[in-house]
Amino acid sequence: MKDLGKLTYFLGLEVSYGKEGIRLSQQKYAEDLVQLANLIDHKKVHTPMEVNTKYKKEEGEIFGDQTLYRRLVGSLIYLTMSRPDISYAAQVLSQFVTKPYKMHYTALLRVIRYIKCTVNRSLLFPSSSSLDMVGYADADWAGCPDSRRSTTGWCMMLGSCMISWKCKKQSRTSKSSTEAEYRSMSAACSEIIWLRRLLSKLGIEMKGSTTLYGDNTSAIRIATNPVHHENTKHIDVDCHYIRELVEDRSISLKYISSKDQLVDLFTKAMSRSRHNYLLSKLMFCDTQH
Structure with a gap:
């Protein structure tokens, strides 16, 4: 066994150390995912999924490139290791990997746009905890x-x-x-x-x-x-x-009370204000802050 010092990078997981504590992120992995999806537009979204939208197994037209859908969803699932904010979206979209429809791919692109807008966010473990x-x-x-x-x-x-x-x-x-x-x-x-x-x-x-x-x-x-x-x-x-x-x-x-329930983030899509409030409670925020 070798002592390689402090952990900084391992299988896409980035670890940084500072006065406030330790931060975990997958920024490079997230950027690679955005490139894989070939997202070239600059449309901004502030939440992973639309509120009150339910996705069924069969609705509309079948998506042509099923392999691409599976690759993107698989990458999305791996990204949830340090991104709790997309856990619910990944769970929903992974149900359609056997036969994705165009509406499922559209929802998947929204999640990736959200990742593109929040690529520098990380999970903070405060040293004073x-x-x-x-x-x-x-x-x-x-x-x-x-x-x-x-x-x-x-x-x-x-x-x-x-x-x-x-x-x-x-x-x-x-x-x-x-x-x-x-x-x-x-x-x-x-x-x-x-x-x-x-x-x-x-x-x-x-x-x-x-x-x-x-x-x-x-x-x-x-x-x-x-x-x-x-x-x-x-x-x-x-x-x-x-x-x-x-x-x-x-x-x-x-x-x-339901308004203080942190786990809403993992059971449903929500509004921008509610989404950001729960993320702040879970110590998930922009790296520069």
Whole structure:
């Protein structure tokens, strides 16, 4: 083994060090993606996707160059390693790689235009951040227009640093928003337990329980209420899993209002002001600042 000093570049991931902390970005990779898409116009967009727009599997005309679509979406997915702001868009567009239509390619070009306008943004890990971990979980109920499956979204914060996040369509259709939220909370709990064990291996012991914030009071009541409800039998495993973690005091569930829910970024498209507000909370900002 060789000590090559401080990490600065690895597989497209750029790491820079400053007084404010450590920054992660993929600026060169993002610029290469823009070149691959051959975007020569200077049209500016301020959000990855349009608000209240749903994309179906079959609508309009089929896109001719399916290989190009797959290459761009694959690059987009790799870019989400340091770009949480495009995670939701990448999750949506990756569902159409087998048979993309022109409207899907148009949506993909919008995401790439957004990347072109924000190519110098990076994820900041402040040097003054604490080592207290909290999590946020949410779900967009029945958001898929084809299958009516919900979208799970969660992120983990170590102090003010976002260290882990996820955006994924659920494997089963949920009959209620509470069921969708509960499944999202269960997935977030699994990540919390894994991170707690990892941090313990690194010599960072988590004192007390890790707080998981959700904006669905019904889901929180089910998790903290030992009484088994008839209408929760279909999510029985998730119920018992979260209850055990709450009883062991590994996790504590707390309510957070929807306007303060950071995970909206991973479950839906939003307005420019809301989008920028959440990014600032997640310490994702322009490098020069």
